[in-house]
Amino acid sequence: QVQLVQSGAEVKKPGSSLRVSCQVSGGTFNTHIFNWVRQAPGQGLELMGRIAPIVGRTNYAQRFQGRVTMTAVRSTGTAYMEMNGLTSDDTAVYYCARAPLVTVIGVVAVQGPLESWGQGTLVTVSS
Amino acid sequence: EIVLTQSPGTLSLSPGEKATLSCRASQSVSNSQLAWYQQKPGQAPRLLIYGASSRATGIPDRFSGRGSATELTLTISRLESEDSAVYYCQQYGTSSGTFGQGTKVEIK
Secondary structure, three states, X not given: OOEEEEOOOEEEXXXXXXXXXXXXXXXXXXXXXXXXXXXXXXOOOEEEEEEEOXXXXXEEOHXXXXXXXXXXXXXXXXXXXEEOOOOHHHOEXXXXXXXXXXXXXXXXXXXXXXXXXXXXXXXXXXO | OOOEEEEOOEEEEOOOOXXXXXXXXXXXXXHHOEEEEEEOOOOOOEEEEEOOOEEOOOOOOOEEEEEOOOEEEEEEOOOOHHHOXXXXXXXXXXXXXXXXXXXXXXXX
């Protein structure tokens, strides 16, 4: 059974940076796309972006462009999400979620639904 | 960006009743790449339905989905107390992968 294990909760100062990791165990890494989804307290789900390790491509939601970087280390089966310029509005639970890679069309990776999710990482931004 | 609008915001029903949740897309979603997720308090979301109508592994058959490129419906045929949760639709056909705002299902 595949598990996505995320790094632990963090408390950050405004203006600082964040890095959350997501390691896959019991499943494949290269044949999937890793999405990052966040959920502010009492709010809904917001997709931040995704990375397709097999083609090395990332797609970021417009509101996170320039502030978020997603990477993946294939040798360890670990995906990372880094975000800088933190504000209190970034206080949220951050999830990684794995989707199957359906096909690659040119440099575009087409994915399936978010089948497996990490346990979530609570990030609190506070002075 | 494709906007997904869910209705109603909250459903309050009794055990054994049928719940019908709707999700409307602002644009056509290719290949019915629409999914439903269930999220219980303090837990990560769980995939219920993908491709508009296919149940994910291990999902009871009381959950069913149907729909078209712009309209999606999730039906829970016989509600059980454990179905109390927030349900989200998502389109995964584009790289933006937007979610609806969620429908909360309460069991009386």
